[in-house]
Amino acid sequence: MTQFDVIVVGGGHAGTEAAATAARCGARTLLLTHKAETIGEMSCNPAIGGIGKGHLVREVDALDGIMGRAADAAGIHFKLLNRSKGPAVRGPRAQADRKLYRAAVQALLAETANLTIRAEGAEDLLIEAGRVVGVVGASGTAFRAGAVVITTGTFLRGVIHLGRERTPAGRVGDAPSVGLALALERLGLPMARLKTGTPPRLDGRTIDWAALEAQPGDAEPEPLSWMTARITNPQLHCGITWTTEETHALIRANLQESAVYGGRISGVGPRYCPSIEDKVVRFADKNRHQIFLEPEGLDDPTVYPNGISTSLPESVQRGIIASMPGLSRAVIMRPGYAIEYDHVDPRALRPTLELRDVPGLFLAGQINGTTGYEEAAAQGMMAALNAVQRAAGTEPDRVLARDEAYAGVMIDDLTLQGVSEPYRMLTARSEYRLRLRADNAMLRLTAKGMEWGCVGQVRADAFRGFQAAVSDAIARARAEGATPAQYRAAGAPVNLDGRWRSLLDVLALPAMPVEVAETMFPWLRDLAPRVRAQVECEALYGPYLARQEAELALLRREEALAIPDGVDFAVIAGLSREMQQRLEAARPATLGAASRLAGVTPAAVAALAVHLRRA
Amino acid sequence: MSGTIFAIASGAGRAGVAVMRVSGPEAGQALAALAGGLPRPRHASLRRLRHRGEVLDEALVLWFPAPHSYTGEDSAELHLHGGPAVIAAVGDALAMLGLRPAEPGEFTRRAFTHGKLDLTAAEGIADLIAAETEAQRRQALRQAGGALALRVRGWVERLTDLLARQEAFIEFEDEDLPEGLDAAVAADVAELRAELAAEIAGAARAEALREGVRIAILGAPNAGKSSLLNALAGREAAIVSPQAGTTRDVVETRMVMAGVPVTLSDTAGLRETDDVIEAEGVRRARAAGAGAEIVLAVFAADAPPDAETRALVEAGALAVVNKCDVVPPMMAGQAVSARSGMGLAQLRAALEDAVRASAGVAMEAGLTRPRHRAALADAVAALDTLENPLPELRAEALRGALAAMGRLTGRVGVEAVLDRVFSEFCIGK
Structure with a gap:
């Protein structure tokens, strides 16, 4: 068969999620990738989730995606980050067995209906009348489709730097696909250069674990997917070691050998994931840096030393490793390296992740300037949801708002502001952080997913049950309550102001011990933990959320005011040239988006609003 | 809000030098026409300004191509010899070249639109346009300077x-x-x-400071409050008569003290009365006193001090004893005679101190x-x-x-x- 609805190119985290999503929506889907056996490969650190990232995984999961389930099936070390902080910023994370993760992703794809997987690279795009209508494979076969999603990661002019060596490549061991890169270049898309790096991999059998501080996972692992009842893999410890003065001296002495400091890399790297060279130079007053030693698998001796990504020559890397406690005899299995690559300026995309100037062509993942498996998966899913619409002949409109999902925040940031470094999800990026929690992703998104057709029956049923239980419990907590005297008598010293307070009013007060609440309202004990957590969040954050309502009403009003595609910012009265240029570069889709654009003044937004209302 | 605009930027009235500012797409053309070519950007050059063969003035001219100008547009400045005739002639010449006089605040508005000022700075300049007095101008300048x-x-x-x-x-x-x-x-x-x-x-x-400092003159009937107001204002703002209760409403006069705009209010004499109109006047007098930053409590040297005015002094009002040319004062307070002018200079000095103190914090660039x-x-x-x-x-x-x-x-x-x-x-x- 060569006729499909949606073709996904690339079998990484964006591609697999995109292919699975399109197929779940009922679209006949083709996944084209170089090698079937590397589908679902974790090419960087073997962890899924974290703060912000774990939120994204839960959102993908709420739309019935595969990432959370695969991570649960492969996880060998689970940790709920920020456990001591409030639920809004808790982020679930799993260290995965790399092999098991690949296997889990491949198994989930294999059981997905409507999905064809072909181990074949894409060499060219089929374009008719300015629209992408398919892909030419390496075999010369033309595959036709209503929409194409490109998720090829760092393959555009990818160059690997290891000391002074430079090798054109995608990932280590994978050839860059030249044909497709040329096809994209012919489209004349705006490009920019980024870099990222990876640490050397160590042989865990040569690490002196006994000399290191061990970091166990949580005793009760918290799954990433709602659908996972229990984690069954044996759980491993990670280790912690530190760089030493000797490490730093060695790095300083060899800076010129580093690809970045030797001036051989021009791309911008991520600030939150600097190379060890960067750390030593920029934070010269720190006499040690923490390194996490993360096992890559249950029966795989490879260890990922997190925090020491480097582009120094292999010989120097050996010295660096040997200078750290517990690693004096550690053997490097694969050296670390830096990779430089082109990405497409995501401002060329609509909020649907379709290229504004090339209908039918969608981009997701690292090619859009992001970093991270979770960021890639969420984009793959959103791109596929819109590609399915495009293929069906409907105008794509599946966009999540900033107050609905981190996925919405990310895509809005990307398509509106562009990127200046590899984009990583952080909860700080959301102005609605208390609303966008990992624990309520289903409540936020699953109903929407059901409407979009990407949610299966099992999930839909689970969601309905959960939603009903939560709203019942919250309603009950709002209806039941007591007077201050009654609360005091039970042992909760609330203010004696004679005002009746509901359970919801008092549940989050420091003056209300859990046991007292449970004694006064015994039904709390009977709630499922996940339902009770929602009641507690409502009590804790409800007053804050209520305060944001006015702001949200304005946001929604402005989001509803669409800026037509063809609008000429140059003719709008009252817009300065600078404002015209900023708006032209980003082409915001709505008035709300325009008002969020960095550097756009309120006066310019007002001028734009006047123009739109008049038009 | 388009076109090329011009206006005198250095304030109205006679001055040694008047700065004519020009901004907009045709600023360069107009400057070249008057000065016989464009000078080097952002450098002052002395040029003879001519229009239709006539020499208008010998002036310093400056050329600020966009975006490096106050407004962010092409701009020019002509530093003219300040006479009204020269200003009018140059203005006429610019108008004939197709430029138009600027609306109030238009330069600033353009600067704001071109991102040259943030909102605080723009509002400071709006105040500058309206500023009447020296202190306001200074404050506005500080704010515009950011x-x-x-x-x-x-x-x-x-x-x-x-x-x-x-x-x-x-x-x-x-x-x-x-x-x-x-x-x-x-x-x-x-x-x-x-x-x-x-x-x-x-x-x-x-x-x-923006609104001005309010000074209210209160006291018993016939203490000479209206005479005092007139003496301080230097003009006959209030009606003066020997009859008690002449002032029935609040009489206000605006003036400048210590460089700060001041509203000086004369009020009806404080007494119990059956006269409905006078009673209303007394009510207003008390209200004016309550709303003022500075209260002058006026006594007459030839009458015993009344209880209500004494209470004002206890509450912090500045005590003034009037008619000291008739009888020597028997009580504490600034001894003055509104009629003879005795003690007025000291009273004015005391008032200026009070005004300065009242506006004090505001003299710093404030909110x-x-x-x-x-x-x-x-x-x-x-x-x-x-x-x-x-x-x-x-x-x-x-x-x-x-x-x-x-x-x-x-x-x-x-x-x-x-x-x-x-x-x-x-x-x-």
């Missing part, structure tokens, strides 16, 4: 820094962050909050708009919710404060906060 903007920016910097620490604490739990990062935030917030609150208190006075005060008050209110065991709720408080301040300086985006996080802390496992 003294307020500078301070607001300083607060925004500190809030950004505090939020960055809070966000780092939330975002990078498993990183090797400095100990006590979170605790330090609370102490610094308390300090910042106190500064903002003090600024708000000062802001009320700054507003007084002169309700908008500024509201933004600061919102920031303080947000910071008041900071005390919370959960870091994400503390971050909400800081975000709220920063958003409120952003209404003065423009929004502070998350990128600014992240920049701070990544430059201050070594993040990255």
Whole structure:
């Protein structure tokens, strides 16, 4: 068969999620990738989730995606980050067995209906009348489709730097696909250069674990997917070691050998994931840096030393490793390296992740300037949801708002502001952080997913049950309550102001011990933990959320005011040239988006609003 | 709001030099036509200005091509010899070249539209346009120069820094962050909050400067209050007669004292009366006294001091004993005679001190708009919710404060906060 609805190119985290999503929506889907056996490969650190990232995984999961389930099936070390902080910023994370993760992703794809997987690279795009209508494979076969999603990661002019060596490549061991890169270049898309790096991999059998501080996972692992009842893999410890003065001296002495400091890399790297060279130079007053030693698998001796990504020559890397406690005899299995690559300026995309100037062509993942498996998966899913619409002949409109999902925040940031470094999800990026929690992703998104057709029956049923239980419990907590005297008598010293307070009013007060609440309202004990957590969040954050309502009403009003595609910012009265240029570069889709654009003044937004209302 | 505009930028009236400012797309053409070619950008050159063969003036001219000008547009300045005839001739010439006189505030509006001024600076210049007196002009200048903007920016910097620490604490739990990062935030917030609150208190006075300082003259009937007003104002603003109760309503006169605009109010004499109209006058007199920053409590040297006026003195009013040319004063207070002028210079000096004190805080570049005060008050209110065991709720408080301040300086985006996080802390496992 060569006729499909949606073709996904690339079998990484964006591609697999995109292919699975399109197929779940009922679209006949083709996944084209170089090698079937590397589908679902974790090419960087073997962890899924974290703060912000774990939120994204839960959102993908709420739309019935595969990432959370695969991570649960492969996880060998689970940790709920920020456990001591409030639920809004808790982020679930799993260290995965790399092999098991690949296997889990491949198994989930294999059981997905409507999905064809072909181990074949894409060499060219089929374009008719300015629209992408398919892909030419390496075999010369033309595959036709209503929409194409490109998720090829760092393959555009990818160059690997290891000391002074430079090798054109995608990932280590994978050839860059030249044909497709040329096809994209012919489209004349705006490009920019980024870099990222990876640490050397160590042989865990040569690490002196006994000399290191061990970091166990949580005793009760918290799954990433709602659908996972229990984690069954044996759980491993990670280790912690530190760089030493000797490490730093060695790095300083060899800076010129580093690809970045030797001036051989021009791309911008991520600030939150600097190379060890960067750390030593920029934070010269720190006499040690923490390194996490993360096992890559249950029966795989490879260890990922997190925090020491480097582009120094292999010989120097050996010295660096040997200078750290517990690693004096550690053997490097694969050296670390830096990779430089082109990405497409995501401002060329609509909020649907379709290229504004090339209908039918969608981009997701690292090619859009992001970093991270979770960021890639969420984009793959959103791109596929819109590609399915495009293929069906409907105008794509599946966009999540900033107050609905981190996925919405990310895509809005990307398509509106562009990127200046590899984009990583952080909860700080959301102005609605208390609303966008990992624990309520289903409540936020699953109903929407059901409407979009990407949610299966099992999930839909689970969601309905959960939603009903939560709203019942919250309603009950709002209806039941007591007077201050009654609360005091039970042992909760609330203010004696004679005002009746509901359970919801008092549940989050420091003056209300859990046991007292449970004694006064015994039904709390009977709630499922996940339902009770929602009641507690409502009590804790409800007053804050209520305060944001006015702001949200304005946001929604402005989001509803669409800026037509063809609008000429140059003719709008009252817009300065600078404002015209900023708006032209980003082409915001709505008035709300325009008002969020960095550097756009309120006066310019007002001028734009006047123009739109008049038009 | 388009075209090329011109106006005298150096204020009305005679002066040694008058600056004619020109801004807009045809500014260069007009300057070249008058000065016989464009001078080097941003350099003063002496040129003979001619129009239709006639020499208009010998002037210093400056050429500011866009965007490096006050308005962000092509602009020119002609420093003319200040006579009205020269100004009128140059203005006529510019109009004949197709330019038009600027609307009030139009230069500033254009500067704002081209991103040359932030909102605080633009509002300062709006005040400048309306400024009547020297003190107001000085304050407006300071604000336009961005003294307020500078301070607001300083607060925004500190809030950004505090939020960055809070966000780092939330975002990078498993990183090797400095100990006590979170605790330090609370102490610094308390300090910042106190500064903002003090600024708000000062802001009320700054507003007084914009509105002027109110001085009310109160006292018993026939103490000579109207004579005193006339003597201080230097003109016959109030009707004076020997008959008690002549002044029945509040008579106001505006003047400048110590460079500050002042409203001086004469009021009906304070006494119990059955006359309905006079009773209303007395009520208004008391109201004027209550609303004034400075009260002059006037006694007559030839009459026993009345209880109500004495009470005013006890409440902080400035005691004045009038008619001291008739009888020597028997009580404490500024001894004056409105009629003979005796003691008036001392009284004026005392009043000027009081006016200066009243406007004092406002003489510093202060918050002169309700908008500024509201933004600061919102920031303080947000910071008041900071005390919370959960870091994400503390971050909400800081975000709220920063958003409120952003209404003065423009929004502070998350990128600014992240920049701070990544430059201050070594993040990255």
